[in-house]
Each structure stands twice: as structure tokens, then as C-alpha cells.
Amino acid sequence: MLTYLLLMCGIMIVYASFVLDPDDRQGLLLYNGLYTVLLPCFFLLTTGKMRQAGLLLFSLLAFPAMLIETGWFLIDQSTLVGNQLWGLYATNPEEASGFLSMYEPWQWLTIIGWMSVCVLLLVLAIKEAPTPTNYIQSTIGYVLIASLCLIPGVRYNVPCINLYNSYRGYYADLQLAQKFLSNRQDVSGQVSDELREKKATIVVIIGESLNKNHCSLYGYCRPTNPKLDKRDELCVYRNVVAPDFMTQTVLKRVLTFANEENPEASWSSPTLPELLNAAGWRTYWYEPYEGKNNTANTIPTSYTRIAKLCAAFYLCGDSEQYDGAYLKHLTAVLQDSTADRKAIFLHLIGNHFPYERRYPKTYKYFGDEDICSPFKNQLSAKQKAVINAYDDAVRYNDMVVDSVLNILSEQKGSCAMLYFSDHGEEVFDQELYAGRSFNHITTSLYEIPCLFWQNESYARCQSLYLNEDVSYSTENMIHTLLDLFAVSYHQKDTCLSMFRQGCNTINE
Numbered sequence: 001m002l003t004y005l006l007l008m009c010g011i012m013i014v015y016a017s018f019v020l021d022p023d024d025r026q027g028l029l030l031y032n033g034l035y036t037v038l039l040p041c042f043f044l045l046t047t048g049k050m051r052q053a054g055l056l057l058f059s060l061l062a063f064p065a066m067l068i069e070t071g072w073f074l075i076d077q078s079t080l081v082g083n084q085l086w087g088l089y090a091t092n093p094e095e096a097s098g099f100l101s102m103y104e105p106w107q108w109l110t111i112i113g114w115m116s117v118c119v120l121l122l123v124l125a126i127k128e129a130p131t132p133t134n135y136i137q138s139t140i141g142y143v144l145i146a147s148l149c150l151i152p153g154v155r156y157n158v159p160c161i162n163l164y165n166s167y168r169g170y171y172a173d174l175q176l177a178q179k180f181l182s183n184r185q186d187v188s189g190q191v192s193d194e195l196r197e198k199k200a201t202i203v204v205i206i207g208e209s210l211n212k213n214h215c216s217l218y219g220y221c222r223p224t225n226p227k228l229d230k231r232d233e234l235c236v237y238r239n240v241v242a243p244d245f246m247t248q249t250v251l252k253r254v255l256t257f258a259n260e261e262n263p264e265a266s267w268s269s270p271t272l273p274e275l276l277n278a279a280g281w282r283t284y285w286y287e288p289y290e291g292k293n294n295t296a297n298t299i300p301t302s303y304t305r306i307a308k309l310c311a312a313f314y315l316c317g318d319s320e321q322y323d324g325a326y327l328k329h330l331t332a333v334l335q336d337s338t339a340d341r342k343a344i345f346l347h348l349i350g351n352h353f354p355y356e357r358r359y360p361k362t363y364k365y366f367g368d369e370d371i372c373s374p375f376k377n378q379l380s381a382k383q384k385a386v387i388n389a390y391d392d393a394v395r396y397n398d399m400v401v402d403s404v405l406n407i408l409s410e411q412k413g414s415c416a417m418l419y420f421s422d423h424g425e426e427v428f429d430q431e432l433y434a435g436r437s438f439n440h441i442t443t444s445l446y447e448i449p450c451l452f453w454q455n456e457s458y459a460r461c462q463s464l465y466l467n468e469d470v471s472y473s474t475e476n477m478i479h480t481l482l483d484l485f486a487v488s489y490h491q492k493d494t495c496l497s498m499f500r501q502g503c504n505t506i507n508e
Helices: 002-016 022-045 048-076 082-089 093-100 105-127 135-150 152-157 159-182 247-254 263-267 272-278 303-307 323-334 381-409 456-461 474-484
Strands: 200-207 235-237 239-241 282-287 312-315 341-347 414-421 450-454 471-473
Touching: 002 022, 002 048, 002 105, 022 048, 022 135, 022 152, 048 105, 048 135, 048 159, 082 159, 135 152, 135 159, 152 159, 159 263, 200 381, 200 474, 247 303, 247 474, 272 282, 272 303, 272 474, 282 303, 282 323, 323 341, 323 381, 381 414, 381 450, 414 456, 414 474, 471 474
Parallel strands: 200 341, 200 414, 239 471, 282 312, 282 341
Antiparallel strands: 235 450, 414 450
16 A cells, blocks of 8 residues: 555656756645655555545546646656646647647556556555454544645645646636626627728738747748748738747637736636627637537637637538638638628647648658758657658648738738737757647747738728837737727727837837
8 A cells, every 4th residue: 555655646756856947846846745755644544444445536536637747747747737737628639639649659658557557556455454444543544634635735736636626726717707608798889990991801810839930931941931931011020929838828818808917807808809899890710620529619718719709600620620721711701792891810720739730741841851950960750750740830831821811912902911820839949849848948939920911902091000020929919909900999008019109018
């Protein structure tokens, strides 16, 4: 029993020692060390069948948490603490399968081996020479074990408690979201439309996991933007960053007035779709392919629920797994004559891992000989293939955005397009890994491309200040988008728009 509990609890001390942040590491080591010592001591007070029942109950609660922590550690060499687990609750099967595809065979063998040893020790612990059940002594042991959950540091740092404690916070946010969805207020009398053109089309393209440093538009050594590189009319913003590297967090801030100081605004203030609807724009949202068992429809805390406040919401199907499928939808919407003003949001699957799934095989272009990573001489063949796949996905993304611009260029009336990625991705640029890591945070996770295009008609009716060198965080993007659509609302702060000159409050 003691060996089993030591292996289940003490392994976190090993994981915690790899955490780079000194404050996180200290808390993890302290509270997991305390838990590793006290839990076995308290279990020694239990006897007979009550000990067996306690071990089984503990195992049912601890195994999922430790399996998640072990799997994450093998990928990221860090631990999941606090609200970092919220992304797990809000994921979908397609995204989860993509994450699991990143595991190497030796990592799967490590997980299976660890689980097998734990299960064997548990069986042996339950079969240990039974002692008569002392109910009073065992109850004291149970009470002391339960008391560990009352220690705040234990609740946030010990996996088998934090997993369920963090879900309490997630569930509270879930309730706020449910209330938000059922108590929407009419804001039609609180917005004003300032666009001087009756007929207008604006497309907002939200990319996925695109690091600007892999774009030839930003000086990357590979031709990943062969089409957009030729467009002199593009405004290419050089210093735009994302506020986070998790899609859920970023897009909820883009679509609402929420920010780091006021995250609750996600569920307390009007959203961008509602404001645009009230101002007379017909709003459309297109969400990417996420597999047959898509769960975006059932998670109220997801940004998708905010997106569904658009007049039209479309979730791509199994046959539309590549972003090129959006082009036919865009063409169909533009042919609709029932609306004069159209606000079209295209959320791409973009460069989300696994990268090789983000473009048709016919778009495979790059080879190992022209790898641009500073770790080029240290990379394995598989790691080079990851970079090639990522850059191929960037090149495919270039085709999609250029095609949108070609379609808009043929339209009559005012047209504009704004493109930005939700966040970036580390792809062997500053650290020797690909993906997003809580333990190895780099600027690649935040540095994103941002492009603006407008036709002559839109430029005449809506005079925007365009400065490619402005420093800007997409945390404030709702203020920029309201400027783009020429919509005013009392919570709009023009000094937080990238299209305004002379403001000094824009956060980098």
C-alpha cells in the first residue's frame, strides 16, 4: 500500500522539479511533498475493508488526474495547475486526437508501463493480509484524508484534487455563461451607425496558431506567402501580439469587452455580434471542421456560443476539413441580395496541430534542404518534417486569404478585410519543440500576423488611420472591429483601436 501511494503521489515531485517558474515549482514541491507524506500516514489509520474501500475510491479519483499529468509531462515537461485544465474541459474529439498524435511510441510505452505498475501495486495492496476493521480508527483516517482538501495550496497543486477543484471554477463559469445566454438584452437603441455607405461587405478572417515569423510577409526565409507578397495594397501590421496562446481565451476577448483586468465582461456586456446586429449589419460566422463528434455546440463557455449570436452560424462538416471550403460559402453569401451590409467572420483551422492535416496533399511544397530553424543541425528527420508541414500549412493559408481578396475585389460597393491569427505557435524557432508550452513560453506563441485590405469605395466612406508600425494587442480587438464596422457604443474606447491616431493607451 505504501509503495502504491508513494508512486501515485510522489511522482508529482519528480514532475514539479522540471517546472521552470520558481514560484510554481516551490508550491508544487511543497504541497505535493506534504500530500505524499501525510496521505500514506492517514491511510495507515484505516483498516480492513474500510482501507480497501478507501484505496479503491482514491484510485478512481486519482488515476484520471495522474494519467493527464503524466501524459502532459511527457509532452511538455511541465504540470497542469489551476485553470490550465479548463482547456481540457472545453476541447473536442478532433482536437484531442490531434494532440494524442504527437506522442512518440516510447511515450505511449512509458504511460502504459506506469499504469501497469500502479494497477499491480493496487491489486497487491488490496490483497495484503487483512486486519479486522476498526471503524472508529478508520473513520478518523478518512476524516484526516478529507481534511487535506481544505488546505488551499493542496487544492491547487495536487493533481487528484486540483482536477476536480478546477472543474468547480469551470462549472461556475458555465453557470455565468448559461445566464448570459438566457438573459440577452436588446441593445438596438444603444448603438449608432456611422458608415456613410448603404452597401458594404466586411470580412474578418481569424487564423489559427499562425506565427508571423513563419510568414515571408514578415521576412521568413521560405516563400510561405507567394501570393500575398505580391499585393502592394495590403497593410501589413508589424507589431501585433495576442494576449494569450489559448484560442478560447483570446476569442472571448476579441468578441467581448473582456480583458485581463475585467474577464467577467465576457458574460456581462454586449458582444460584438449583438452590437453589429443592432447596428443593421447581417452577421455570418463560419466555424472550422472539428470532427463528427463536435462538442462546440454543447459547451456554453466556448467562444462558439458567442459566435452563435450572429444572424447566421455555420459549422463545417466532415467533407470540409480544409479552409478552402470557406470560399464557396463566401461566394454564396455575397450573392445574397437580401442584406445590404454583411459582416462575415471566417474562423480558420489554419495551422492547428497536427499540421499535416491542414492542407491537401497537393499543397505539399517544402523539403528538408531549406529548413530555416536555428536548430537545423540538431533536428531529427521527424522534427524537420514537422517544420515542413507547418510551413506548407502557412502556404495553403496564403492561398485561402488571397482567394478571399480576389473574391472581394470583384464586388461592387464598399469592401474591406481584416486578418489576424488567434495566437502563434512555437515551431523550433526559439526552443527545441513544436506547439504551445506552459513551461517553455516564447514570443513565438504571441507574435501574430495582422493584415488589412480595403477597396477604394470603403476608403472613401470610412477614413481609418493606418500605421503598420503601431504596437497592438488583440485583447482590445473589439474596439478596432467596431471602428472597422463604423459602429459606436458607450463601452467602445477609440484609444484602444489600432485604426486611431494619437492615443497612447494601446497595450503591447
